[in-house]
Amino acid sequence: MRISIWPGAEHPFAEVLSMAQHAAQTGWDGVWFADHFMPNDEDDTGPVLECGSVVAALAAVVPRVKIGTLVYGNTYRHPAVVANMAATVDHISDGRFILGVGAGWQVNEHREYGITLPPKRELIDRFEEAVQIMLGLLRSPRTTFRGKYYDVADAVCEPKPVQTPLPLMIGAKGEQRMLGVVAKYANIWNAWGLPSLIAHKSAVLDRFCAETGRDPKAISRTAQALVSVDAPIPDDLGATPVIGxxxxxLADAIAEYRAIGLDELIIPDELLGTGAAKLSAMDTILELARA
Incomplete structure (x- = not known):
């Protein structure tokens, strides 16, 4: 099972870079970064680094590890723009980028920036169209797509990614439609959850794969939960999944993820402390994961 770190977008870039470099030096498999512009709180004035800029910077200076978006919100950028961004970052990283995408959800970002957040049915319809455009541009010489929400005509995306194909991750948990979109198009699936929930959602994904005639083993399964290391789990986290x-x-929880067939466990840094203590917590997590 792969193990990856997820630095918070609220940190100064120097701290994000320090975590990513430590991960690369000590044997972690990947570094992920979220796509948001402001905190999802009543106080929305806190700092948040922009995802596309950060992954490009990490790709340039952090060696070895996979680098990915967790996940680009579809409503924020035209899919043709995302495809070109992804191909470029794959070149910067020499073939280590993973394009993670999702339908989009955070209300305050859409409200403040005047970006439309459609009703759920339209949101997913738009997302499925966007995924087809991105895959076409990244994998075919030219792409023409005539949809209800997007049109591209004989469009190119050059240079193509280094990877053939560049992996597409879809973040999704909806059992009515979104896991079906994952089954059709994704190389990697991602969701928040404890092992029991991830096992359930993974089984639903398997059923969608059977319906579409796709081998479930073609889709890697990834998940994340907050992690507490050598400290009691805080009691104010609400429904957010947390282990440790x-x-x-913590070792038992990691073993549970491995037992349900998870391919990659992604560790958000929220509960890992600061400075040297955070890097030490990363070392402990990696030690337990590799035991």
Whole structure:
């Protein structure tokens, strides 16, 4: 099972870079970064680094590890723009980029920037059209797509990515439609959740794969939960999934993810402390994951 780190977008870039470099030096498999512009809070004035700029910068200076978006919100950029961004970052990283995409959801960003956040049905319809355009541009010489929401005509995206194909991750949990979109188009699936929930959602994804005639093994399964290392789990996290506490509890949780067939566990840094303590917590997590 791969193990990857997810630095928070609220940190100064120097701290994000420090975590990514530490991950590359100590044996982590990947570094992920979220696509948001402001905190999802009543106080929306906190700093948030822009995702596309950060992954390009990390791709240029951090060696070895995979670098990915977790995940680009479809409503923020035209899919042709995203495809060109992804191909470029794959070249900057020499073939280590993973394009993670999702339908989009954060209300305050759409409200403040005047970006339309459609009703759920339209949101998913738009997303499925966008995915087809991105895959066409990244994998075919030219792409023509005539949809309800997007049109591209004999469009090019050059240079093509280094990877053939560049992996597409879709972040999704909806059992009515979104996991069906994953089954049709994704190389990688991602969701928040404890092992029991991820196992359930993965089984639903398998059923969608059977309906579409796709081998479920063609889609890697990835998940994340907050992680507490050598500290009690905070009681104010609401429904956010969290694992750990003691080292033995954390080791048991990691083993549960491995047992359900998870391919990659992604660790957000929210509960890992600051400075040297954060890097030490990363070392402990990696040690337990590799044991």
């Amino acid at each position: 506490g003691s080292r033995s509890q």
